[in-house]
Structures are given as structure tokens and as C-alpha cells.
Amino acid sequence: MHSFKMFELDGKVAVVTGAASGLGAAFAEAMAEAGADVVCGDIDSKGMGKTVAEIKKKGYKAIAVKCDVSKEDDCVRLMQKTVKTFGHLDILINNAGIVESEPKPLHECATDAWNSVLAVDLHGVFFCTREALKFMVKQKSGKIINIASIFGITGSGHLFPVPVYNAAKGAVVNLTRELGLEYAPLGINVNAICPGFFITNIGGGKSYTTEFDRMVSDFTPMGRQALPEELKGTAIFLASAASDYMCGQMIVVDGGCTAK
Numbered sequence: 001m002h003s004f005k006m007f008e009l010d011g012k013v014a015v016v017t018g019a020a021s022g023l024g025a026a027f028a029e030a031m032a033e034a035g036a037d038v039v040c041g042d043i044d045s046k047g048m049g050k051t052v053a054e055i056k057k058k059g060y061k062a063i064a065v066k067c068d069v070s071k072e073d074d075c076v077r078l079m080q081k082t083v084k085t086f087g088h089l090d091i092l093i094n095n096a097g098i099v100e101s102e103p104k105p106l107h108e109c110a111t112d113a114w115n116s117v118l119a120v121d122l123h124g125v126f127f128c129t130r131e132a133l134k135f136m137v138k139q140k141s142g143k144i145i146n147i148a149s150i151f152g153i154t155g156s157g158h159l160f161p162v163p164v165y166n167a168a169k170g171a172v173v174n175l176t177r178e179l180g181l182e183y184a185p186l187g188i189n190v191n192a193i194c195p196g197f198f199i200t201n202i203g204g205g206k207s208y209t210t211e212f213d214r215m216v217s218d219f220t221p222m223g224r225q226a227l228p229e230e231l232k233g234t235a236i237f238l239a240s241a242a243s244d245y246m247c248g249q250m251i252v253v254d255g256g257c258t259a260k
């Protein structure tokens with residue numbers, strides 16, 4: 001196969017959760033630009049509307065399905081609607097995620113904060129993955145990309161304490177390894193991306209503030225935060241035939257943070 005052809009997603013159908021903003025909107029665009037039909041799932045209908053409109057403006061197909069990934073029934077509906085609309089489901093990007101509203105050490109963490117972050121960042125990955133796998137196992141093919149974090153493989157306490165987020169992302173990292181192994185024989189690749197610092201709305205948009213930008217830019221060997229589109233290529237690689245021999249792996253895109 002020609003090298004460039006390996007990255008094409010023509011005829012594929014991709015579900016991207018958390019596609020209303022930030023990394024998810026970039027992933028949805030990337031899937032479409034590489035040739036896939038896209039289903040956006042998010043709690044934010046207005047944001048999803050913008051993502052879908054952008055994709056359609058470029059001549060590609062996309063729909064929005066309102067979905068709270070922490071709710072099992074919503075995730076069932078998201079995957080069913082995908083298959084009903086486009087006939088199959090080839091790529092799932094588990095991207096929807098939140099962080100504690102305020103960084104706090106664990107002894108100050110409220111039970112509600114613990115539960116609500118895990119509900120989205122971990123249970124959401126479980127619900128969406130299980131429901132997508134029901135279709136992928138039958139068709140004996142599929143690509144699942146979990147959006148973890150560098151804080152799934154290191155702690156963050158030296159910068160800011162977000163223990164619940166880190167617990168969830170750490171679980172997503174090892175779930176990725178486990179599912180990579182379980183589903184490799186069935187023709188389904190499960191891998192993850194561990195981003196470093198990207199400018200998005202997460203954590204109330206702290207990444208846009210000068211104080212946060214200075215702190216994490218000083219910490220990052222490349223000396224800056226990244227833009228969401230800087231992850232498009234990694235997502236296309238993991239969604240395409242170019243990564244067919246990969247499973248259970250994490251690709252870290254972090255401007256050098258974890259190389260230190």
C-alpha cells in the first residue's frame with residue numbers, strides 16, 4: 001500500500017466523545033479530513049453544533065448525538081444511532097473528560113468530586129468502549145483510541161494536585177493495555193494518546209491564563225503549551241491502517257515533559 005494511503009479513512013465511521021470543544025473538536029475534524037464520517041457525542045449541544053457545522057462546511061459528513069458518557073443509556077444510544085445512521089462503527093475516540101474543579105490534595109477531596117470525575121473519565125470510557133465493541137467484535141475490526149494524559153503515567157503534585165484525574169487516567173492507561181491484548185486477536189486495535197499541556201477549556205479554561213501558561217511552559221522542555229490541532233496526526237495514525245500492528249500502547253505527545 002502507498003504510504004499516504006495507509007492513513008486514509010475513506011468509508012470509515014468514527015465516534016468522537018467530547019467533540020464539542022478542545023481536543024475532541026480537533027479529533028472530529030481530523031477524522032473527517034482523513035475521510036471518515038463522524039459522529040460527535042457530547043453534553044454540549046451548542047458546541048457540537050459548531051463542530052458539525054465546521055466539518056460539513058468542508059464537505060464531509062457529521063452528525064451530533066447528545067450524550068453524557070457517564071450515563072450508560074446515553075452511551076448505548078450513541079453507538080446504536082451511529083450504526084443506524086452510517087451502517088457500521090470503525091473508530092471510537094474516548095475523549096470526553098473533566099478534571100477536579102479546583103486542584104486539592106486527596107485529604108481535602110470531597111466524595112462527590114471523586115465520584116463525578118471518575119464517572120466521566122473512567123466509567124464513560126467503560127460504557128462507550130463496551131457498547132462500541134459489541135459492533136466491532138461482530139465485524140472483526142475496529143480502532144479504539146483512549147485519550148489519557150501524561151498524568152496517567154506520572155503524578156502532577158509538583159505542579160498542581162489533581163489526584164482523582166490522575167487515578168482515572170492511570171486506570172485508562174492500564175485498561176488500554178488490557179483491552180489491547182484482549183482484542184488484538186479479534187482484529188481490534190486499542191491504543192491511547194497521552195497529551196501533555198494543550199490549550200483548551202478543561203479545568204475552566206485555566207490553560208488560557210497567563211499564570212498557568214507560565215507555570216506549565218516553564219515545566220515543558222519545548223517551552224510552550226500546544227494547540228489541539230497538533231494532535232490530529234497522532235489520532236489519524238492510530239485510527240488508520242498505519243497502526244495496524246500496534247495494540248495496548250500509549251503515544252505521549254507532551255513537548256518533552258515526561259522525557260525529563
Ligand SMILES: NC(=O)c1ccc[n+]([C@@H]2O[C@H](COP(=O)([O-])OP(=O)(O)OC[C@H]3O[C@@H](n4cnc5c(N)ncnc54)[C@H](O)[C@@H]3O)[C@@H](O)[C@H]2O)c1
Nearest residue numbers: 018020021022023043068069096097149197198200201202
Ligand atoms: N488539554 C490538555 O492539556 C489535556 C491534556 C491531557 C489530556 N487531556 C484530555 O483530553 C480530553 C479532552 O479534553 P480537552 O482538554 O479538550 O477539554 P475541553 O473541556 O475543551 O473538552 C472536553 C469536552 O468533553 C465534554 N464533556 C464533559 N463531560 C462530558 C460528559 N459527561 N459526557 C460527554 N461529554 C462531556 C465537554 O462538553 C467538552 O466538549 C480529556 O479527556 C482530557 O482529560 C487534555
